[in-house]
Amino acid sequence: MxxxxxxxxxxxxxxxxxxxxxxxxxxxxxxxxxxxxxxxxxxxxxxxxxxxxxxxxxxxxxxxxxxxxxxxxxxxxxxxxxxxxxxxxxxxxxxxxxxxxxxxxxxxxxxxxxxxxxxxxxxxxxxxxxxxxxxxxxxxxxxxxxxxxxxxxxxxxxxxxxxxxxxxxxxxxxxxxxxxxxxxxxxxxxxxxxxxxxxxxxxxxxxxxxxxFNAAGAKVKVKGKIVHPGYAKGKMVNSMLIANEFIAALPQYEIPQETEGYEGFFHLYSISGKVEETHLEYIIRDHDRQKFEDRKALIQEIAATMNKAYGRAVIELELKDQYYxxxxxxxxxxxxxxxxxxxxxxxxxxxxxxxxxxxxxxxxxxxxxxxxxxxxxxxxxxxxxxxxxxxxxxxxxxxxxxxxxxxxxxxxxx
Missing domain, CATH: 3.40.630.10 (Zn peptidases)
Structure with a gap:
């Protein structure tokens, strides 16, 4: 006993x-x-x-x-x-x-x-x-x-x-x-x-x-340009607003609070930023290995698409597998x-x-x-x-x- x-x-x-x-x-x-x-x-x-x-x-x-x-x-x-x-x-x-x-x-x-x-x-x-x-x-x-x-x-x-x-x-x-x-x-x-x-x-x-889960971590650096707001027309690039675009491009309901069982997710767990630079940190999770690889591919695709749209590298992405x-x-x-x-x-x-x-x-x-x-x-x-x-x-x-x-x-x- x-x-x-x-x-x-x-x-x-x-x-x-x-x-x-x-x-x-x-x-x-x-x-x-x-x-x-x-x-x-x-x-x-x-x-x-x-x-x-x-x-x-x-x-x-x-x-x-x-x-x-x-x-x-x-x-x-x-x-x-x-x-x-x-x-x-x-x-x-x-x-x-x-x-x-x-x-x-x-x-x-x-x-x-x-x-x-x-x-x-x-x-x-x-x-x-x-x-x-x-x-x-x-x-x-x-x-x-x-x-x-x-x-x-x-x-x-x-x-x-x-x-x-x-x-x-x-x-x-x-x-x-x-x-x-x-x-x-x-x-x-x-x-x-x-x-x-x-x-x-x-x-x-x-x-x-x-x-x-299969697990990966993603660090996203969003780069903007800071100028005086009174004279910002056509010059300022607000990294926080671009970061918002990045967040919104990911599936809205594939987040921890909306998933269960074998459902995977993207989890934004840290955000910090100013006009010139914003940092996002995500964890990516899925039990199924192919779905896990698809999730990583999606976040890479979003970064590439946004960079193309802005005509320069506004998004820097660091993606790293954590465990399987x-x-x-x-x-x-x-x-x-x-x-x-x-x-x-x-x-x-x-x-x-x-x-x-x-x-x-x-x-x-x-x-x-x-x-x-x-x-x-x-x-x-x-x-x-x-x-x-x-x-x-x-x-x-x-x-x-x-x-x-x-x-x-x-x-x-x-």
């Missing part, structure tokens, strides 16, 4: 450490403060009796739980990231614990009237009667992905305390900078040495994912998904097998030779003040890790 109070205490000890990553930094980790949690995790792994504990120059943490069976079992891994998104502040996180949630509004910040309401966030009603951990309305929580870290740590502690549960060699890994798309960039797959792994980085209980759909790498080894699915069913959890509308370290790791499906960590409403996690979901995720380890040893006992 997983100790609920100790799990809560561990989780809170992690989320109260600010680990916000920095997309503008060239270092790894991208922010110095990520070292604080990385070092804490390495120390805790050593303290609980894990072997081969290491923390490299880029803050990647790895450790081993040795096999306790005599037969050969594939080495499996469990991975989570310790950075939090730069989309919303992760400084001074002050978690609120809601015992026996009654299904009503939760006031996060009475002064600012910030309310977590089931009228808007309907998933809250799934957890009536459970213990929720929320923000205080001023920060994110950090369950993405400190819930995953907590679950892996608690699972390893449980397996160490219960040697009667048979398992093969297990590797754990904790990474920086996942939230800015670099979590797997310097992950040493060969050193990790697992046959396959699972990222504990999903959302609601039951999620099991082996498909994700892991399905291509996981389908040849679908038994690794089947084991996770079986583990959930044995624990009374209904598997929710669906495509990730996002990315995960697992997508990059799969293309680096480490097939890596994604399993729920339990949180909801990531990347903002309305983030919360049910403690019972975290306990179930911990139990899934233990059960996967047990089932893997059983299935290879021949």
């Amino acid at each position: 997983i100790d609920k109070q100790k799990l809560i205490a561990r989780f809170i000890s992690y989320v109260t450490i600010d680990t916000e990553s920095d997309p503008n930094s060239e270092t790894t980790p991208s922010s110095e403060k990520q070292w604080n949690l990385a070092k804490k995790l390495a120390k805790e792994l050593e303290g609980m009796g894990m072997e081969d504990v290491s923390i490299d120059k880029n803050a990647y943490v790895m450790a081993t739980l040795p096999s306790n069976v005599g037969h050969e079992v594939p080495t499996i891994g469990f991975i989570s990231h310790f950075d939090t998104t730069p989309d919303y502040t992760g400084a001074n996180v002050n978690p609120q614990i809601i015992e026996n949630y009654d299904g009503k509004d939760i006031v996060l910040d009475a002064k600012e009237n910030i309310v977590l309401s089931p009228d808007y966030f309907e998933d809250l009603l799934l957890y009536k009667g459970q213990t929720l951990i929320t923000t205080d309305g001023t920060t994110l929580l950090g369950a993405d992905d400190k819930a995953g870290i907590t679950e892996i740590m608690e699972a390893m502690k449980y397996l160490l305390a219960h040697p009667e549960i048979k398992h093969g060699k297990i590797r754990v890994g904790f990474t920086p900078d996942e939230e800015i798309g670099r979590g797997a960039h310097k992950f040493d797959v060969e050193k990790f040495g697992a046959d396959w792994a699972y990222t504990m980085d999903g959302s609601q209980i039951g999620e099991l994912e082996y498909e994700n 759909n892991m399905r291509e790498k996981v389908e040849p080894v679908m038994h690794i998904v089947a084991i996770a699915e079986e583990a959930m069913k044995e624990l009374g959890i209904k598997p929710l097998i669906k495509a990730i509308r996002g990315g995960t370290d697992g997508s990059q790791l799969s293309y680096m030779g480490l097939p890596c499906p994604n399993i729920f960590a339990g949180g909801h409403n990531f990347h903002g003040r309305y983030e919360y996690v049910p403690v019972e979901s975290m306990i179930k995720a911990t139990e899934v890790i233990v059960k996967i380890a047990e089932l893997t040893a059983e299935k290879f006992d021949r």
Whole structure:
């Protein structure tokens, strides 16, 4: 039985450490403060009796739980990231614990009237009667992905305390900078040495994912000309207005708030500018590889068409692929998904097998030779003040890790 109070205490000890990553930094980790949690995790792994504990120059943490069976079992891994998104502040996180949630509004910040309401966030009603951990309305929580870290740590502690549960060699890994798309960039797959792994980085209980978006980023520089507005006739070129044209040329409804399931999108997430120069930043997403390539071709075509229309290069476009759909790498080894699915069913959890509308370290790791499906960590409403996690979901995720380890040893006992 997983100790609920100790799990809560561990989780809170992690989320109260600010680990916000920095997309503008060239270092790894991208922010110095990520070292604080990385070092804490390495120390805790050593303290609980894990072997081969290491923390490299880029803050990647790895450790081993040795096999306790005599037969050969594939080495499996469990991975989570310790950075939090730069989309919303992760400084001074002050978690609120809601015992026996009654299904009503939760006031996060009475002064600012910030309310977590089931009228808007309907998933809250799934957890009536459970213990929720929320923000205080001023920060994110950090369950993405400190819930995953907590679950892996608690699972390893449980397996160490219960040697009667048979398992093969297990590797754990904790990474920086996942939230800015670099979590797997310097992950040493060969050193990790697992046959396959699972990222504990999903959302609601039951999620099991082996498909994700193909992803690219686009930086658009729009160039204008500044002259005195009183004498601008035929001379001024307002880059902000040209930027508006560019935005309007993309499909109006192919944006995050209008899409779901396997539907892709263009997402304008940053805009800044003056008359002389405006900068737009987009992410481009689609599960289907051909549709993904078509999206990139469209944004290039729009830039070329506008440049031709203006008779000069008013648009400069920088397009860069970020990651690809892991399905291509996981389908040849679908038994690794089947084991996770079986583990959930044995624990009374209904598997929710669906495509990730996002990315995960697992997508990059799969293309680096480490097939890596994604399993729920339990949180909801990531990347903002309305983030919360049910403690019972975290306990179930911990139990899934233990059960996967047990089932893997059983299935290879021949």
